[in-house]
Amino acid sequence: MxxxxxxxxxxxxxxxxxxxxxxxxxxxxxxxxxxxxxxxxxxxxxxxxxxxxxxxxxxxxxxxxxxxxxxxxNSIQKPIQYVLSSNTRFTDNMENLGLVYQSRLLTWEKGLPSDVEQKNLLLSENQKIYRLEILRFIEGQPISVTTTVMPEEEVPQLENYLRNFKSLYRILSNYYQLRPVRSRSVFQALLPMLKDSKVLEIPESVPIIQIESIMNHPSGNPVEYSVARIRGDMHKCLVEF
CATH class of the missing domain: 1.10.10.10 (Winged helix-like DNA-binding domain superfamily/Winged helix DNA-binding domain)
Known part of the structure; x- marks a missing residue:
């Protein structure tokens, strides 16, 4: 010993x-x-x-x-391997792994973009956006909270489809014929903000992985900007090229 x-x-x-x-x-x-x-x-x-x-x-x-x-x-949760590529989707990843998953819409709003959102979505300061806060669960455990921003002109009247929310990409596919393609993701290890530690049910001392991503039309124009905050103790990311 x-x-x-x-x-x-x-x-x-x-x-x-x-x-x-x-x-x-x-x-x-x-x-x-x-x-x-x-x-x-x-x-x-x-x-x-x-x-x-x-x-x-x-x-x-x-x-x-x-x-x-x-x-x-405590019971020690094994990290879940999440595949990240140009075409990965949370729903597809969880179904491929055979895991029980759920997405919950915490809040949404329509308004003007921030400077960062303008820059990443190539918008003017007067172009309106939808901003969604989405909490995702795996096997009943909260694993990530994501702020997703999309131009209003890409998803007009999005609020009509947010009732009984289950999957953002299902809405995009079914009602807008959109299937965005990931063009860039930036990873950063951080300690969570208080509001994130509460919804993720972790102490503020447990690190999160922040993934800032741009999703484009197949033609190349940006259609979605997102910032995901993922529990560091439950996540293992596989990046495929």
Missing amino acids: MRLKEDMLSHLEISEYLIQKIQSGVFQENQKIPSENELCQQFNVNRHVIRQALARLTNLGWITPFQGRGCYV
Whole structure:
């Protein structure tokens, strides 16, 4: 059994050690980990250091503390491999993987574009856009929230088709004969904003993957600009060329 040095230990070192034990199966799902007293003795540190280590594991989603019962290992969600290419769709990806999925429209609005939206969609400041906020679930777990922006002239009267929303691309295909093609995606690892951590049901300390994308007509003109914020603990992206 690997032993840590008993001098100069920090709560970060102790928490990383415990994470390794969870990942290797020494501490299994729903199993209680050693108590604060046992960890204090094992690492020869005071209770404050152990509590900091356990708080970090809790914030990162590895364990859940129960009053008077100790800390238990959470079920560890395996990352879902999401294929990203010029023609990928959330619905198609989930059906290919045989997973239960759902999309929920949180909000929508029609208005004027921001400077960033103007630039990416090649719009003037007076051209109206639709802006949608879409939350997506896999196997009942929220995995991503996406802000999608489209020019009004591309999807006139879009609000008529948003009732009982299930899939944006189904609406685009069925009512507008649109099948946008991905032309660019930019990835960035970030910590979530408070509103995103709430809808994704994750602590603010768990990173997200932000994917900023442009979708074009087959002819080449931009038709959709989106910013997806995806749970970093549930997502593994495969980029196909």
